[in-house]
Each structure stands twice: as C-alpha cells, then as structure tokens.
Amino acid sequence: MAYAFFPGCVSKGGCPELYPAAKIVADKLNIELVELRDVGCSGAGVLSQEVSDPVNARTLAKVEKMGMTMMTICSTCQGTFTQANHRLQSDPEYRDRINQEYLASEGLRYDGTVDIKHFLWILDEEYGLDNLKDLVVHPLEGLKVAPFYGCYLRRPPELMVPKGFEGRKTVLEKTIETLGGEVVNTSGKGKCCGFPILSSSEDNSLAMCGDHTLEAKDKGANCMVTPCPLCHLELDGKQEDAARHKKQDIDLPILHLPQMVGLALGFSPRDMGLHKHLVSTEEIVNILEGVRA
Amino acid sequence: MEITLKFYRFSPGNGSKGDFQEYPVEIDESATVLDALMQVKEDQDSTIAFRGSCRTGFCGDCTMRISRRNRMACSTTVGAAQNEGTITVEPVRLITTTKDMMYDLDTWVYDKYKAVEPWIETDQKSPDKEHVVSNKVVQDLRKVMSCTMCWLCDEGCSTMVVDRKFVGPLALTKAYRSVFDPRDNRTEARLKNLSEKNGMWDCCHCYEASEHCPKGIDPTERIFALRNKAIKANAGIPTVRNHYRSFAKSVKSHGWLDEARLAIETEGLTNIKGQLKQVPLAIKAFRKGKRPLPYFLHEKREGRDRIKRIFEKWEENE
Amino acid sequence: MPYHDVIVIGGGLAGMRAAIAAKAAGVDVGLVSKIHPLRSQSSGSHSGINAAIKSDDSWQSHAEDTIKAGAYLADQDVVEAMCQDALRDVVLLEHMGVPFSRDGDGLIDVMPFGGSSQPRTCYVGDSAGHIVLQVLYENIVRMGIATYDEWTATSLMIADGACCGVTAYDLASGKLEALSARSTVLATGGIGRLFATSTSALFATADGVGMAYRAGVPLMDMEMVQFHPTTLKGKGLVVSEAARGEGAYLVNAAGDRFMSNYSTDGDRAPELEARELCTQAIDTEIQEGRGDDGCVFLDFRHLDNDRIDDRLPETRFLVKTYLGLDITKDLVPVQPAAHRPVGGIQVDAQGATGVAGLYAAGEAACSGAHGAGRLAGNSMLDSIVFGRRAGEAAASNSRAAGKTEAPANLLAEQVEQAQGLSTRDGSSDSIGSLRRQLNQTLQSSMGVRRDGASLEQAVSAIQDLKERYQHIAVPTIGGPYNPSLPAYLELGNMLDAAHIMLTCAAARQESRGAHQRGDKPDRDDADWLQHTVAVSIPEGPQVSTKPVTITQWQPS
Numbered sequence A: 001m002a003y004a005f006f007p008g009c010v011s012k013g014g015c016p017e018l019y020p021a022a023k024i025v026a027d028k029l030n031i032e033l034v035e036l037r038d039v040g041c042s043g044a045g046v047l048s049q050e051v052s053d054p055v056n057a058r059t060l061a062k063v064e065k066m067g068m069t070m071m072t073i074c075s076t077c078q079g080t081f082t083q084a085n086h087r088l089q090s091d092p093e094y095r096d097r098i099n100q101e102y103l104a105s106e107g108l109r110y111d112g113t114v115d116i117k118h119f120l121w122i123l124d125e126e127y128g129l130d131n132l133k134d135l136v137v138h139p140l141e142g143l144k145v146a147p148f149y150g151c152y153l154r155r156p157p158e159l160m161v162p163k164g165f166e167g168r169k170t171v172l173e174k175t176i177e178t179l180g181g182e183v184v185n186t187s188g189k190g191k192c193c194g195f196p197i198l199s200s201s202e203d204n205s206l207a208m209c210g211d212h213t214l215e216a217k218d219k220g221a222n223c224m225v226t227p228c229p230l231c232h233l234e235l236d237g238k239q240e241d242a243a244r245h246k247k248q249d250i251d252l253p254i255l256h257l258p259q260m261v262g263l264a265l266g267f268s269p270r271d272m273g274l275h276k277h278l279v280s281t282e283e284i285v286n287i288l289e290g291v292r293a
Numbered sequence B: 001m002e003i004t005l006k007f008y009r010f011s012p013g014n015g016s017k018g019d020f021q022e023y024p025v026e027i028d029e030s031a032t033v034l035d036a037l038m039q040v041k042e043d044q045d046s047t048i049a050f051r052g053s054c055r056t057g058f059c060g061d062c063t064m065r066i067s068r069r070n071r072m073a074c075s076t077t078v079g080a081a082q083n084e085g086t087i088t089v090e091p092v093r094l095i096t097t098t099k100d101m102m103y104d105l106d107t108w109v110y111d112k113y114k115a116v117e118p119w120i121e122t123d124q125k126s127p128d129k130e131h132v133v134s135n136k137v138v139q140d141l142r143k144v145m146s147c148t149m150c151w152l153c154d155e156g157c158s159t160m161v162v163d164r165k166f167v168g169p170l171a172l173t174k175a176y177r178s179v180f181d182p183r184d185n186r187t188e189a190r191l192k193n194l195s196e197k198n199g200m201w202d203c204c205h206c207y208e209a210s211e212h213c214p215k216g217i218d219p220t221e222r223i224f225a226l227r228n229k230a231i232k233a234n235a236g237i238p239t240v241r242n243h244y245r246s247f248a249k250s251v252k253s254h255g256w257l258d259e260a261r262l263a264i265e266t267e268g269l270t271n272i273k274g275q276l277k278q279v280p281l282a283i284k285a286f287r288k289g290k291r292p293l294p295y296f297l298h299e300k301r302e303g304r305d306r307i308k309r310i311f312e313k314w315e316e317n318e
Numbered sequence C: 001m002p003y004h005d006v007i008v009i010g011g012g013l014a015g016m017r018a019a020i021a022a023k024a025a026g027v028d029v030g031l032v033s034k035i036h037p038l039r040s041q042s043s044g045s046h047s048g049i050n051a052a053i054k055s056d057d058s059w060q061s062h063a064e065d066t067i068k069a070g071a072y073l074a075d076q077d078v079v080e081a082m083c084q085d086a087l088r089d090v091v092l093l094e095h096m097g098v099p100f101s102r103d104g105d106g107l108i109d110v111m112p113f114g115g116s117s118q119p120r121t122c123y124v125g126d127s128a129g130h131i132v133l134q135v136l137y138e139n140i141v142r143m144g145i146a147t148y149d150e151w152t153a154t155s156l157m158i159a160d161g162a163c164c165g166v167t168a169y170d171l172a173s174g175k176l177e178a179l180s181a182r183s184t185v186l187a188t189g190g191i192g193r194l195f196a197t198s199t200s201a202l203f204a205t206a207d208g209v210g211m212a213y214r215a216g217v218p219l220m221d222m223e224m225v226q227f228h229p230t231t232l233k234g235k236g237l238v239v240s241e242a243a244r245g246e247g248a249y250l251v252n253a254a255g256d257r258f259m260s261n262y263s264t265d266g267d268r269a270p271e272l273e274a275r276e277l278c279t280q281a282i283d284t285e286i287q288e289g290r291g292d293d294g295c296v297f298l299d300f301r302h303l304d305n306d307r308i309d310d311r312l313p314e315t316r317f318l319v320k321t322y323l324g325l326d327i328t329k330d331l332v333p334v335q336p337a338a339h340r341p342v343g344g345i346q347v348d349a350q351g352a353t354g355v356a357g358l359y360a361a362g363e364a365a366c367s368g369a370h371g372a373g374r375l376a377g378n379s380m381l382d383s384i385v386f387g388r389r390a391g392e393a394a395a396s397n398s399r400a401a402g403k404t405e406a407p408a409n410l411l412a413e414q415v416e417q418a419q420g421l422s423t424r425d426g427s428s429d430s431i432g433s434l435r436r437q438l439n440q441t442l443q444s445s446m447g448v449r450r451d452g453a454s455l456e457q458a459v460s461a462i463q464d465l466k467e468r469y470q471h472i473a474v475p476t477i478g479g480p481y482n483p484s485l486p487a488y489l490e491l492g493n494m495l496d497a498a499h500i501m502l503t504c505a506a507a508r509q510e511s512r513g514a515h516q517r518g519d520k521p522d523r524d525d526a527d528w529l530q531h532t533v534a535v536s537i538p539e540g541p542q543v544s545t546k547p548v549t550i551t552q553w554q555p556s
C-alpha cells in the first residue's frame, strides 16, 4: 500500500508531534508514504478559492502523475481538497481554465482523476479495521475516549459522506473500539471546535472549546481524540484559556488520531510525542501503564 | 391510527419550566403532525398554541422538534413521526418560547433579519424599464430567496450555541442576496455593516448551516462569498483582515502556512496588547518543544517559487 | 387608541402592496395580519404574473383572454384597467427587487400559461409568489411601516356610515383592541378552509368577507369558486400542472385515459386541455362511478426515471412525503379541490366599497375583473394592481378627510360579546365538529357541479349550523397567546361566507365558468349576463343582480 502523502502545514508547524507520529504508525502498518514536498498549503478554507484552487490543482496534478491516492492527516486539508477536487472534477471548463492559466507553464495538467482520503478513512475503507485489530498489542483498555471529528471531515455531507460511504459518520468511534478503548459520545463531536474564529471572536471560540471538553469530561472521558490538528490547536492549545473563560478546570488530554493508534500498536507515549502537548497527558499515560503493568 | 400526542406546554410568568401534556388523537397515519395539532386545537383544547400556515413546507412557520428531531410539522406524517404510538412535540433548542410552541421570533429571527437591511436600493428610475441582468445572476438570487425562514440553519449553527447574539446564517443568507444583487447600490456600506460585532466574521464556517437547510441553499458558502467580497473591498474587521492577508502572504512566500507569523500579524504588528496576549502560549509551547515563534526561522520549502507565481498570476487577474 | 391614516388588514400580496402604495403616497400606515406577513398563503403561488410586456403582445390581447376565461362575466372597463396597469406594475415590482427570470437579453422573460393566447406570464423560477412576497415585505421593513403581526381583525368599526377602523385581537397579549383609521383596506385573502379539501393555507377563513357582510357591505359573484384539477387525495396539495405538461396520463379506475373522451383538440395530448375542462372531466369520471374512492389517477410510470428526477423532482418529493408513494412505480390518486374564490367584497376599479373609508383588494375582493373564472396568472396580478390602487385611493381619502377617531363603545361591545362566550353553557358541538360539518355540506353542494335542490338543502343545513354555532362555549378567552377567540370567530366568518355562497349559487340559474349546474346546464346570456350581489338582511343574505359592463368584446 502506497499513498501520496500530504502532511499539511500544521503537522510540522503548530503540532510538530503529529508528523512523526503519523510516519511511525504508517510504517508499522506497512503503508508506504510518498511525501509530497514541493506543493503548497491547501488554503484551509481561508484563502480565496480563486487562488487556492490553482494551488491545489497543482498538487493534484502531481499526485495524478504518481498514480496514487492522496492521503491527508488533517480534517481541514481533507475538506479543502475534497471541495476543490469536486469543483475541478465536475466542471471540466473550469479545470481547463486553471490548467491553462496556472499549470501549463510548469508542464503540468490535472485531469480530475485523483482520489483523496484521510488517514482515518484509509484505516477503515482500505486497510481494514480487522487488520488493524490484529496488530494491536496494547489494547487501550480503561481508556474512555471522546471522539471529535472536525467539521470538514463530515460536512458538507454530500461530498464528505457520499452514498456508499455512510460508515464515515461513525468511523472514529469504530476505530476507538477496534483499539480497545471505550467510546464516550458527546453532542459536540461533529461540531466546530472554535479554531476558525479564534482571531475574529475569541470569546465564542473559547466557549466552544470549553463546551466540548467539559461535556466530554462530565461524561467520564479521560481523553479526546481528533483526526484534525487544527482542532488540536484549539482543544489542546487553547484549553487553558477556555478553562479560564469557563471558570472551571478542564485538564482533558487531546490525542491526535495517529498517536492513539500508535499507543495501541505498542509505541511509547514519548515515541508518539505526547509530552509535547500543552495539556498534560500524564493521566492517560498512567492509565495505560496501569493496564500494562 | 390511535396515537398519543405529547405536546409541550409552557406558560410564561407562572414560574414553572413547562411540561408535556398528553392528548389522545385518532388520525390517519398519512395525516401530518400539523393536522394532528389542528385536530387537538379544534376538538380538545382551543388554548394550545403553535404556528403553521401553508401545510406544504414553503412558509417556514411550523418548525418544531418532533419525536426528537428538528423538522417541519407540515412535512412530517404521523406515521413517520410516531414511535410506538407516541409523538412528542416540543420546541427546537436554541430559541426561546413565549408560550407552548410559540417562539420569540421577533428577537431571534425577525430582528436579526432586519439588522442586515435585507432589501435592495437601486438607481433605476424609469418606470417603464426593468434592470438588465443576466438570467444566471438572477437564478442565483432566486435560490437564496427561496429561503423559507424556517431558521433550521440557525438552530444547527455552532456559533449560535455559544453566542445567541450572533446574527446567524439565516440573516446572512438574506444579506448575501442584497450584496450580490447587481441592482443594489450599497455594497460597501453593507459589507461594513456585516463586519460589525456579532456579524459575519463570527461564523466558524463549520457547514452545519448547509447541512441543516432543507432547501439546499448552502448558507455556509454564502457566508464565505460575503467574506471574500469584504476582504477584497477592504471592509473586514482589522484582525480578520490581517489574518487573511498574512495567511495569503505566508503561503505566497513559503508555499506553506506559518502559524507563528499568522498569530503575530493577525493581532497587528503594532498592537502591543494583542501581541502580549500571544506570549504566554508561545512560551509554553516553546518549552514543550513546539515550533519556536520568530517567523524568520520558518523553513522555506521546495516549490515555493511556483506557488508564488500562482499568487502573482492571481493578483494580476484581480 | 392607536390611529393610522390607513390601516391595511392582511399581509399577503394584496395587503402589502396596498400598504406600500399608501406609505409612498405620504400617509401613515399600519399593516395588520393574523399571521406574520412572510407566512401568508400568497407564498404558495408558483407560476407567475401575467403582463403583456413584450413588443409582439398587447394589453388588448391580454384583456380578451381574461374576458374569455371569465366567460364574459367580467366588467370590461375594469379588465382594461388591470391589463394596462400590468405593464408598469410588473416593472415596479422589478424595481423593488423581484428577480424575475430573464430572457437572452437580460430582460424580463415570459412563459406560456393555461388559457393565454401567447406567452405572457412573467415568472420567478418556480416560486413567484414566495419571492414577490419576500420582496414586498422587505419594502415594508425598509419604509418603516408599522406592523401588527399576529393581530386578528374581528370586526369593522362603522360610525355615521363610514368605516373608522377595526377591532382586532392581539394574540401576544390576548386582548381586543381598537385600531382607528380614516381609511381601511381589507386584504384578508381566500376562503379555502370552507372546503374539506382545498389548496389553501390553514388561515384562509373568509374573515374579510364575514366582517364586511356583517357590516352591511355588498359582496359580488360569491358563487364563483375555482377548482384545481389535480390535488393529492384528501390533502388538497397541488400537483403542478407541469406533471401533465411532461406527459403524465390521467386515468380512471379502469385504467382508461379518459381525457380523450372530453378533448376537443386532436393534435395534442388530451391531458393538455385547459384547466377548467380537465377539472370538469375528472369530476364527471368520479361522479359517474369510474373513479376510485373519489379520485382518478395520474400515471407517470411510462416516463423516463431520469427525466422525472430532472423535471419533476418537487412532484416526486411531494407525493412521497404526503402519500408515501413513488411516482415512478405507483399510480397517484388525485382529485379536484377548491383553489380560489373569484367573487368577494364588491369594489370598484379603485378598490372602494360602497362604504366610505372602506376598501378591499386581492382574493377578498371582487372588482369584476375576472367574471366567472380567473385566467391562470391573473390572480397575483389582481393582488398587485388592485392592491396598489386600493392603497393609493385609501391614502388620498385619508389626506382629504383628515383624522378620525372611532367611538369607544364599538370596542366595548366587542369585548362584552367575547366575554359572553366564556359564560355560555356549551353544547356537544366543538369548533372542529361544526367545521367538519360545514366542510361536508359545501363539498357535496358547492363542488365542481351543483344543482338547485342540493344547494337549497345546503342553505338550510348552514342555517342550522349557524344556530348551533351560537351555543359553542369558549371556556377561556384572552391571556397571552391564547388562540381560542380567533378560532371561534373564524368559524363564524366561514359560516357566513358559506351561507352567502350557497344562496348566490342557488340564485344563478345557469352554468357559466366556475359555476356549473347539472340542472341548468346552459349559459344564459339573455338573463344572466349579470353579477350577483349579496347583502345582509336579518333573514340572511339577500341577492340582487347587477349588469355586466361591456366595452368592446361582445359575448360569443
């Protein structure tokens, strides 16, 4: 199994623990990652489509040449790419215009054939959760995990959860169970984490972060897992501020999806970079160690 | 069929929170929940209060939480709504009620609608001539104007949960119409108004609104379009404008996004107070081994020249 | 007591158009509506508005089509005024913001629509009513017009022979209030709820007709009620005429495409006949026993599935939602249902009634512009043109006559009557049971085909219901958001309207347009080129006739 790997900005920037964790885990699963290097940021839905579509078409053109599916490890990258790809695929005229105006000078063109999948989907739809289960050496017993998807992995539903892929609505829960953890459902698991409005409306952003983490805690979760590093920046990075905003302690560790998988596959918390989080991950380390001991 | 209608009763001023009252109803399973409510009102209890008018899903007045799902009472059949012979009818969550199922629509819907000045102002004065507009443009306007004001988008909105003062996707969809109607002559003033507190920049573009809209109007995309227009017209609020600009600048020069630079530039390089706000997090992150802050350390990556060219090309096209 | 120079009752197309016109004329306006204007029934109209705006068309041609559709019962001077005004009124709507569908040059496009001799219907995608309603409301807000949302007008206040406002029930407070006005415009819409199945919204309860009748205002052509040929069984929800346009068959219980027995035009599919003929054919099939449980069927099964999804997605969705059937596999049971009144409060071409200070417009009114049947696409036009005219006339009346104040006893009487309802002993009847009996009575006597004997019977049945109505108790009157009083009063309005309609229908001894009588099957121009005019006398409605105005189109 080989994928063109789009790591995204944050896995190397704001959440540097994510990139190595993802690489290590993929390696263990025998998934070959061919990293895309000379490509640009997806635009994260912040850049105007008028410029992000050409940048993304350029990336997809390169992937198309490689003849592989592209893998992301970020809900936001995934969403932005799926949407851009949809525009490029469904409107050949638009695609041609971008090809001519932006890509031709570099000798590139995109024909609209690339498939893009998040690591989470790949685990279920291509790798197979059963196969994953076979590799679990340290089941996450005793770990109560609240799933948190990130908006763009689920919406807009007609693109992200198309017919035949309904399993994507619950794939994170299934993955947690596969790894031996216990799922703690919250009402906010599909909602916005608050990150996108951190700069425009900080209070609302912190309120979202606080609501989600507190609800998970109230329901007994001892950690939360997300396939989106932007959600991580908010839920982990801003949790302390959110606690202040809510006038309540939170202290809920937030895991990246590959970290959670890695822990079950036997990697140490340090291998997975858990010490780099802003919210202490000590509690889950203890729980896991308690089980292992 | 014989059903039990559990209808939420609430009266203001009597101090209690409201409770379900049960009404037995004999009704055909192909009848709608709205029919069932009308039947109760006419035959059993003329004081129960709810709204609804058109009976077929286009007036947007009968939004309710029916057997635990937000939907239109007139477009939900008794057969589909009943669960072992019981149908519960209660208010949707984010909006307050004044009695039973009567929502305080003035506060939560109509006042927000009015705040975006949802009409158009034109220069055309000749009483015999219509504006010349392409059908493609009016088609798009019609799509947004097919909104029934059912406020299911507001009800699903992520931001509304934490801040009910947010103007919300319903009103912003109306605003889209005014801003993108080529006949209107107040675009700039409108974008400015929309950038005020509780305005369009509070939307976290979570696509919840689009998912909840029964009419396929895609409010989230409408909000994106409004913001992009505001950025171009230089009308956004400063921190956001800086955020967008800096984002673009970072990608343009590095090919990749530089979050540290983003944080600094978003607050504005001369905004000392804003900058200081970032410091504690930055120090903590640094200690934890996260990326150090100064943006000049950002590694330049391969391909950046090409990406820069795309940006330049785009800017030329503008 | 609140006072406005002009008060408009009704927030549909006609009412809002009137309010905007009056405000634009410089007077102070209040808009009263028992449901929020944006939720009015006008939003259900899909197709569009007739106006001869294209250079190869003429208002005369529009007028001729209108007069023919009305079976020569229309007052031709009024028709001329409407068709001439249509040109500017449609453009004015465009200026206000209506995004009419455009032709290749970016100008307002027109489409063909039932009964018009050429394409003349200005459309707004498939949601003309909804969008025009939105735009009018936007302008109400923009102009700062005072609105009384969810206020139900309960009676006209008449003093010294002039209307000086209305009493109205404010749902939020649960109080009756007097709203004084020099000029009052009634634009309360239709009568659909009188019928067991109708295409109307829930609150089309003939309030304007009832209030006017009780105040002694004459009503015209009340026997004329149009039916829509294809509505979902038992629901009255319109299956768009586009269905037949796309090739759906009409079949009876035996599976026969019966329209070919009625069709007069051999060249096109028999299902494409004009609306009136389809309605009558379907009714005949059902009456003569070839229907199934009061219905015939629309058959889509021979149509291509992709085409159905492309062209008729709304129809497919409608049938699925309300009947649980799939039009690609199942026969769809349909039946004619009451669609809209053609008669109403008698007004002149300016919307003025015989009572000083009282105007009416829209479905509530009858100016004589439609005669015995409305041309498809003329109803919205009527609301827009005559709404504006009524608003303008009301404004100039207010300006000329100055302020007025209604005598306080008028409200006091209403309040006393309302309180009386709660002290009644009560009876075994409920609002619902009486309404259902009213519905039954009208459904069987005022349907597509009528006859003298059953009309007479129905009149006495209604008299009986009216008597029983006086004994229903309404235990709690008033208090915040208590809808009991308006529900009771609505039933009263419906009973009055039914009484008038049946009496007029019994009086008109011929068949013409929307009024088809089995016992009088022919049109009778010698005796009945006449409007019926009903007024209230103590015994009930008294019917007289009024000659039709003919200008240049002789009946043929």
Ligand SMILES: Cc1cc2nc3c(=O)[nH]c(=O)nc-3n(C[C@H](O)[C@H](O)[C@H](O)COP(=O)(O)OP(=O)(O)OC[C@H]3O[C@@H](n4cnc5c(N)ncnc54)[C@H](O)[C@@H]3O)c2cc1C
Residues within 6 Å of the ligand: C009, C010, C011, C012, C013, C014, C015, C032, C033, C034, C035, C036, C037, C040, C041, C042, C043, C044, C045, C046, C047, C048, C049, C129, C151, C152, C153, C154, C187, C188, C189, C190, C199, C200, C201, C203, C204, C207, C208, C238, C339, C340, C361, C362, C363, C364, C376, C377, C378, C379, C380, C381, C383
């Ligand atoms: C399904 C359907 C399809 C149609 N299609 C077409 C078409 O394609 N073309 C066309 O030309 N016409 C069409 N029509 C007809 C057209 O829509 C109507 O004739 C027109 O909209 C009537 O407008 P109105 O203002 O008179 O009434 P409405 O829109 O019914 O408004 C009545 C108003 O009066 C208020 N009201 C009533 N009673 C009271 C009271 N007691 N106190 C206070 N307020 C009161 C109500 O709240 C409401 O706001 C269609 C109608 C229906 C039902």
Ligand code: SF4
Residues within 6 Å of the ligand: B153, B156, B157, B158, B159, B160, B168, B169, B202, B203, B204, B205, B206, B207, B208, B209, B210, B219, B220, B223
């Ligand atoms: S996209 Fe914006 S407006 Fe829509 S639900 Fe999300 S936050 Fe609310």
Ligand code: SF4
Residues within 6 Å of the ligand: B146, B147, B148, B149, B150, B151, B152, B153, B154, B169, B170, B173, B212, B213, B214, B215, B216, B217, B219
């Ligand atoms: S945009 Fe959609 S969901 Fe929102 S009010 Fe309008 S119709 Fe309802």
Ligand code: FES
Residues within 6 Å of the ligand: B034, B052, B053, B054, B055, B056, B057, B058, B059, B060, B061, B062, B063, B072, B073, B074, B075
């Ligand atoms: S009654 Fe109009 S949408 Fe339900």
